[in-house]
Amino acid sequence: xxxxxxxxxxxxxxxxxxxxxxxxxxxxxxxxxxxxxxxxxxxxxxxxxxxxxxxxxxxxxxxxxxxxxxxxxxxxxxxxxxxxxxxxxxxxxxxxxxxxxxxxxxxxxxxxxxxxxxxxxxxxxxxxxxxxxxxxxxxxxxxx
Numbered sequence: 717x718x719x720x721x722x723x724x725x726x727x728x729x730x731x732x733x734x735x736x737x738x739x740x741x742x743x744x745x746x747x748x749x750x751x752x753x754x755x756x757x758x759x760x761x762x763x764x765x766x767x768x769x770x771x772x773x774x775x776x777x778x779x780x781x782x783x784x785x786x787x788x789x790x791x792x793x794x795x796x797x798x799x800x801x802x803x804x805x806x807x808x809x810x811x812x813x814x815x816x817x818x819x820x821x822x823x824x825x826x827x828x829x830x831x832x833x834x835x836x837x838x839x840x841x842x843x844x845x846x847x848x849x850x851x852x853x854x855x856x857x858x859x860x
Contacts, residue, residue, distance in 0.1 A: 784832030
């Protein structure tokens with residue numbers, strides 16, 4: 717009985733693997749007999765990490781740097797250079813991410829290096845080229 721179950725499992729896995737391999741290799745799939753196309757593009761995924769051994773600063777200075785950091789993120793969003801940004805909530809070394817929609821890694825570095833948290837040695841940026849869906853849009857909630 718155990719051998720029969722193992723054989724059935726192997727057959728099902730082979731059938732599954734065959735169906736997975738039969739999927740189109742381009743950026744489209746069929747859903748309900750309807751072909752769905754995905755337009756893809758390059759973004760720059762920025763990991764904002766805490767600087768090790770950063771100097772201790774007073775709370776007023778920390779608040780001003782944070783205010784400038786948020787202003788820089790907002791500026792990049794409204795200029796169409798940032799698609800998504802936000803903090804990680806675990807208080808670890810990796811503090812947040814920003815997804816930049818710019819032409820080159822050099823432009824990504826130029827944009828993120830305008831951030832007061834980076835200028836003041838509070839954060840450092842690790843930039844990775846990322847291939848994701850074109851048209852990635854996150855819109856702010858309307859203010860009342």
